[in-house]
Amino acid sequence: MKKILYILQKEFIQVFRNKTMLPLIFGMPILQLLVLVNAATLEMKSIDMYVVDKDLSSLSHKLINKFEGSPFYHVSGVSFSIDEANEAIEKNQADFIMHIPYGFERSLMRENSTQVQLLIDGINGTAASLINAYSSSVINSFNRNIIVDLTKMPQIKELNPIAVETSYWYNPELNYKIYMLPGILVILVTVISMFLAAMNIVREKEIGTIEQLNVTPIKKFEFIIGKLVPFLIIALFEMAFGLLIGKLLFDVPMVGSLGLLFGFTVVYLLVVLGIGLFISTISSTQQQVMFISFFFMLVFILMSGIFTPTESMPLWAQKVNIINPFYYFMRVIRMILLKGSGFWDISREFFSLLIYAIIILSLAVWRHRKVA
Amino acid sequence: MLKHTENIIEVKNLVKKFGNFVANDNLSFEVKKGEIFGFLGANGAGKTTSIKILSGLSFPTSGDVMVAGFDVYKEREKVKKNIGYMSQKFSLYEDLTVRENIRFYGGIYGLSGKYIKEKTESLIERLKMKDIQDSLIKSLPLGWKQKIAFSVAIFHNPKIVFLDEPTGGVDPITRRDFWEMIYEASDSGITVFVTTHYMDEAEYCDRVSIMDQGRIEGLDTPAELKKQFHAKNMDEVFLKIAR
Numbered sequence: 001m002k003k004i005l006y007i008l009q010k011e012f013i014q015v016f017r018n019k020t021m022l023p024l025i026f027g028m029p030i031l032q033l034l035v036l037v038n039a040a041t042l043e044m045k046s047i048d049m050y051v052v053d054k055d056l057s058s059l060s061h062k063l064i065n066k067f068e069g070s071p072f073y074h075v076s077g078v079s080f081s082i083d084e085a086n087e088a089i090e091k092n093q094a095d096f097i098m099h100i101p102y103g104f105e106r107s108l109m110r111e112n113s114t115q116v117q118l119l120i121d122g123i124n125g126t127a128a129s130l131i132n133a134y135s136s137s138v139i140n141s142f143n144r145n146i147i148v149d150l151t152k153m154p155q156i157k158e159l160n161p162i163a164v165e166t167s168y169w170y171n172p173e174l175n176y177k178i179y180m181l182p183g184i185l186v187i188l189v190t191v192i193s194m195f196l197a198a199m200n201i202v203r204e205k206e207i208g209t210i211e212q213l214n215v216t217p218i219k220k221f222e223f224i225i226g227k228l229v230p231f232l233i234i235a236l237f238e239m240a241f242g243l244l245i246g247k248l249l250f251d252v253p254m255v256g257s258l259g260l261l262f263g264f265t266v267v268y269l270l271v272v273l274g275i276g277l278f279i280s281t282i283s284s285t286q287q288q289v290m291f292i293s294f295f296f297m298l299v300f301i302l303m304s305g306i307f308t309p310t311e312s313m314p315l316w317a318q319k320v321n322i323i324n325p326f327y328y329f330m331r332v333i334r335m336i337l338l339k340g341s342g343f344w345d346i347s348r349e350f351f352s353l354l355i356y357a358i359i360i361l362s363l364a365v366w367r368h369r370k371v372a
Numbered sequence: 373m374l375k376h377t378e379n380i381i382e383v384k385n386l387v388k389k390f391g392n393f394v395a396n397d398n399l400s401f402e403v404k405k406g407e408i409f410g411f412l413g414a415n416g417a418g419k420t421t422s423i424k425i426l427s428g429l430s431f432p433t434s435g436d437v438m439v440a441g442f443d444v445y446k447e448r449e450k451v452k453k454n455i456g457y458m459s460q461k462f463s464l465y466e467d468l469t470v471r472e473n474i475r476f477y478g479g480i481y482g483l484s485g486k487y488i489k490e491k492t493e494s495l496i497e498r499l500k501m502k503d504i505q506d507s508l509i510k511s512l513p514l515g516w517k518q519k520i521a522f523s524v525a526i527f528h529n530p531k532i533v534f535l536d537e538p539t540g541g542v543d544p545i546t547r548r549d550f551w552e553m554i555y556e557a558s559d560s561g562i563t564v565f566v567t568t569h570y571m572d573e574a575e576y577c578d579r580v581s582i583m584d585q586g587r588i589e590g591l592d593t594p595a596e597l598k599k600q601f602h603a604k605n606m607d608e609v610f611l612k613i614a615r
Contacts (some may be wrong), residue, residue: 006479010468017467140445212463215427218480371431372447 003218007226011200015230025234029188029242033307036184037177037250041306044130048076050085050094057105059146063116066142072134087120090324096120096131110145170255170338178252182333183306185242188325189265190272191297197276198289200227201368205284214370224365228273235269236262256338264332264346267353271325274360281367300326328353378405380532380563381419382425386435388421395421397586398444399435403532403565408558410577411567413615419567419582420460420536426565427457427534440531453481456525456562460540464521466510470501474524475510481528515546526557534559535566537572544560551576571606580606582613589613 015021049067053060067073076094079085088094099117108114118122118135122128171178204210232303233254239262246252276293283289303310304326310318321327328349343350381403388396389442395418403409413419415529424430428448437444441452464473471492478488496505499519509517518538526533535554539547551573566577574580574594581591590597590613594606603609 003480003482006476009479010465010472010476013472014465014467096379102502207463207466208459209463209465211459212457212477214429215455215457216477216480217449217482219449248419261491356561371429 002227003222005228007223008367011230013224014340015234024228026194026241027239028192029185029238030245032188033181033184033242033245034249037181040184042179044072044127044134046074047072047078047096047131047134049073050077050079050088050097052079052082052085052097052099054102055100055104059105059108063100063139063142064098066138067135070138070157072076077084085119089119092164094121095127096135098135122357124170134240146333149262177250179334180306180339181246181250181252182337183304183330185246186304186333187240187330188242189235189239189269189328190326192238193231193269194272194293194297196234197227197231197273198280198293199286201277201280202283202286202289206286207346220365220368220370223370224277224361227277228270228361229275231267231273232269235273236265239265252337254337256342260343260346261333261336264329264336264350264353267350267357268325268329270357271353271360274357274364275325277364281364281369300324303327304330306330320341322352323356325353325356379403380405380437380440382438384436386422386425386437387421387433388418388425388430390432396425396432399588401581401588401591403563404579405531405563406558406576407562408411408564408566408576410580411565411603412569412571412574412580412610413567413582413583414569418584418586422583423534423565423567427455428452429457434469441453445560454531456530456536457530458521458525458533458538460537464509466526467508469506469508470496470512470520471505473520474527477524477528483528491527495527499523506586513548515542518542518546518550522550522553528560530562532563532565535564536554537567537569539568539570547573564589571610574606575611579612584614 085097097119120128332346379402386399439451442450601609
């Protein structure tokens, strides 16, 4: 065991003596959290709308005003021609067209119903459905106002026999940032620890010191533990640092137990570092490590559920996620922080990762070769 | 000269192949306890391959290899406790200081903290390294790095030390200094197994073997080899064998 301490001592000296390492460890989290949490949002702001008003009635004006008055919309063009409007969509100058047909107001007066057409650019499906939802709610609220105006009756409950009262649990204001921050933090901690670990052993291979270590009687598991623990400590520190930033700058709620979160993080990091060390033992240059880890990282991140709920992925994708460490942590960090989940709520993820850690670390120890 | 009788390395019919290429072709030799054994050969003759097998870094394809009384196949970790190794790249950590390197290598050989401390002090004293003890390795000249790498390789008092072209790239005076250190180690009872392609260094060895294309073509004391090949010096011996 004492040998491991000597390796730890050496690794820490090397990390803190490396001039690019400290800015990376301290600077990167601040920068990434600030930039990404603010940038990676699904909230729609300043949606470009193109108005084709063929009715030019007071009612159609009221409807357009309703949209203009909303902070979410920006009228990027007005025309009588639907062709011109289509062109604007093709040139990416508008996100959707609101087409108010001739006879819009008259038909409402005579037949008590009328029509308006929304043509939405569907390239980005998520954005399109959000635009649809936003715009429909604007038009619905316009609807209710008309009824009040036309019938001169106060808005009474009978008009809405079944009232839907929505309340969003755990994130009542649907603040996207407090949902994104834990996700970004997961990526940050993972990237730093996996790369550091994977680069480390292969660096010793490149400069040749690994050979000197291999002629010593050091045991394989002592070597792997000696390489693992320093990065575990650095990553835990990184996690704490990121949470602090989240608390101070974004006021992320921390409903659950931080002790449980860090306990889970340790198990998670064992998996991530194990993968890093494993990649490192099968590679012989830093380039190889970069390519292999980049490939896995990209697939894992996109499938992790940071942007899209994993439950709505196809079944095979959900099966693939069994080996995706991000997937477990992405769920659990949000559950603990935002919902206050306890150990039994996350026990399935906890034990899955624990088994994963044992397997991948055994693989890394087994694959680490002292003899060629 | 001391009488060397006991075998500390025994190699019988050692073969190492890389695919179709035969790097070591049926080598058999013994190294006596306490001697300085020179392992000579041109670049690519198979010296490094053999030294890696002897120090447990590489598996032989076939043959029996005993080092310090242990089989390198079955008792590799026991072999490793008893040997020191210094490669061509003399693997010190460039971003650690002299002291930190010594402490690290001493530590992973399982030496006690107190022992490491005392021995480091006496080493720094003996090599006159007071001024550079806290300098990073990368800031030191090549000659110093070689001396420190050698000191690290024998820090745990191994029975044998393997030196793979330890004196590449330095001037004759620095090489001479280095050989003084080898003699000191030898005097303290450590068997020295050294590869080189400098023929003047061959003269410093008790016995030398000369390899060519994976085979040992000559093995004896430098004086005997010169007699055997009717040569004035080791240079001529070497040229006659390699041609």
